[in-house]
Amino acid sequence: MKTAGGSDAAKRRAGERAAEDVADGFVVGLGTGSTTAYAIEALGRAVDDGLEIRGIPTSFQSRRLALEVGIELTTLDAVEGVDLAIDGADQVADDPAADGYGALIKGGGAAHTREKLVDAAADRFVVVADPSKLAPTLERSVPIEVIPDAHTVVADRVRDVGGEPTLREAEGKDGPVVTDNGNLVLDCAFGSIDEPEALATRLSRLPGVVEHGLFVGLADATYVGTEDGVEVRDY
Missing domain, CATH: 3.40.50.1360 (Rossmann fold)
Incomplete structure (x- = not known):
């Protein structure tokens, strides 16, 4: 492989x-x-x-x-x-x-x-x-799965908590990546994540977020x- x-x-x-x-x-x-x-x-x-x-x-x-x-x-x-x-x-x-x-x-x-x-x-x-x-320290962009109709609202809320969201685009076809659950993904850059638990809690509370990639x-x-x-x- x-x-x-x-x-x-x-x-x-x-x-x-x-x-x-x-x-x-x-x-x-x-x-x-x-x-x-x-x-x-x-x-x-x-x-x-x-x-x-x-x-x-x-x-x-x-x-x-x-x-x-x-x-x-x-x-x-x-x-x-x-x-x-x-x-x-x-x-x-x-x-x-x-x-x-x-x-x-x-x-x-x-x-x-x-x-x-x-x-x-x-x-x-x-x-x-x-x-x-x-x-x-964690520093990669955090993927956030979002309900399609809510992706612009969630993106605004991510900016409010200090992140820079980017809608993940598909490779090999036009349009965004669609998850196995039928949702979209925002890749959100926060820089160095010194307090991952606090950020995870804030992201989980955002309406429209299905789940985020902080474990x-x-x-x-x-x-x-x-x-x-x-x-x-x-x-």
Whole structure:
């Protein structure tokens, strides 16, 4: 698998390490992205060897891959709980001394609403990443999924709280990106996010916002693939 950004070997190590945490009978949240894809492929190989699990995909992309590798699928409302969620991140706050250590920015694939639902429902949520995703302080644009009729109103409110919103445009077709839920995405630049929990709360309160890409206090650990192993950050 050829992926953009970061080392393929590092991504593979992180994804495969997370797959090792899955036990027989688990319900597993299947995140979205190139690093998580390695975990899904590893789980598919384990299923071929006799592992019995059910997966809850967070996007069309992860659903399609899970079906290709033979993972039985289910939904949140059909299970009593999620044992483990495995998901990637666009950026991980990696300074243990800073506010929001382990906070994430997600949504590069516009799947963050479903990802947050599944990740929050899991008994344990493990992030898989390569070193390029680590930063002392979150600073990437925060994706916000919005109801289509509300995108201009939400954009104005984002400016009121210090952000600069940009409607995400689709590649390969005219018009904006449309999420699996039928909504639009605003990519909102806030510069350095020194207090991610406070910003997450303010964004959640904006009418018209379906969900934003700040994940604060959800991750239990990050598995960082390197060129020669995996580093584990526990939160």
